[in-house]
Amino acid sequence: MSGRETPPGATDCHCHIFGPAAKFPYAEPRSYTPEDETLEDYLALLDRLGLDRGVIVQPSAYDRDNACTLDALRRAPERLRGIAVVGAEATADTLRAMHRDGIRGLRANEYRRDGQAAYHGGVRLAEIEPFVPLMAELGWHLQLWIDARHLPEIEPRLAKLPVRIVVDHMGRMHHSHGINDPGFQALLRGVGEGRYMAKLSGTYRLGATAPDYLEAKPFHDVLVAANPDALVWGTDWPHPRPEGGRPDAARLLRVFLDWTTDPVLRRKILTDTPARLYGFPGV
Structure with a gap:
């Protein structure tokens, strides 16, 4: 990229911070061991890309230990917000303290392969549902990590939640299933009706081919056509x-x-939309 093409206040709505591992050790067991990718590295990336703000999503390698994410939020409160992972061990006081540090939602991991969790770490929707009244009070949303093919199975439960629902990575199913897949169509209808929001992120996680990721473009295009006010973007x-x-x-x-x-x-x-969703000041 030459010159800045992004608008003022442009936000990367999906990133992760890792390490230093000596200070923030990873969970056991875990599905992967990342290299240190620190707050300083991330802020430098934002500057290179012409992005002003970022949203840190608690990664599965840390499971429910949000210390690394919260540390980053406290050190760059003007530029960053976060999404936490908590389960039954958390209390209302825990969530209120997280809100003061910049957390604006909880992530539910419903991503499965052959009926089994694809990653160690993370919390399923059932553990988050008891927190939903407090989430609504705080203005938080539910970030949902799911293969869109499985979305119809939990839609009745999602319909009862009085919070926004933001679906990761355009539904994160392989592009070969196509935009007419019933699960993706459920996501598309929900976005169009304002019941769901979606992240236009993770093109490569749909199995699309670098460097142009053209197999993912139909998913992007129909989501934008359905409701551009219900979309955000992120680097992952x-x-x-x-x-x-x-x-x-x-x-x-x-x-x-x-x-x-x-x-x-x-x-x-x-x-x-990121400013409204994550509580950043207007531009």
Whole structure:
């Protein structure tokens, strides 16, 4: 990228911070062991990409220990917000303290392969449901990590939740299932009706081919057409446990900008909707 093409207040709505491991040790067991990818590394990335703000998502390698994420939020409160992972061990006081530190939602891990958890760590929806009244009071949302093919199975439960529901990575199913898959259609209807929001992130996690990820473009395009006010974008940096080679965050942003050429849509997805969802000041 040459020059800045992103609007003021542009936000990366999906990243992870790892380490230093000597200070923030990883959970046991875990599905992967990342290299240190620190707050300083991430802030430098934002500056290189022309992004002003970021949202740290608690990664599965830390399970329910949010110390690394919270430390980063406390050190850069003007630029960062976060999504935590907690279960039955948490209390109302825990969540209120997290809110003061910049947490704005909880992540539920319903991502399964052959009926089994694809990653160690994380919390299922059932453990989060008791916190939903407090989440609503705090203005938090539920971030849902799921293969869209399985979304219809839990839609009756989601319909009862009085909080926003944000689905990771455009539904994170392999592109070969296509946009007419019933699960993706459920996501698309929910976005169109304002019942769900979606992250236009993780193009490579749909099995799309670098560097252009064209197999993921139909999913992006129909979501934008359905309801651009219900979408945000993210790098997924530092791309833990990628399927295939590690992608380049600058290339992922370039792809988003090439697929989203209207400056009004860019501002909605990169600035305005993230500001409302995560409680950033207006621009």
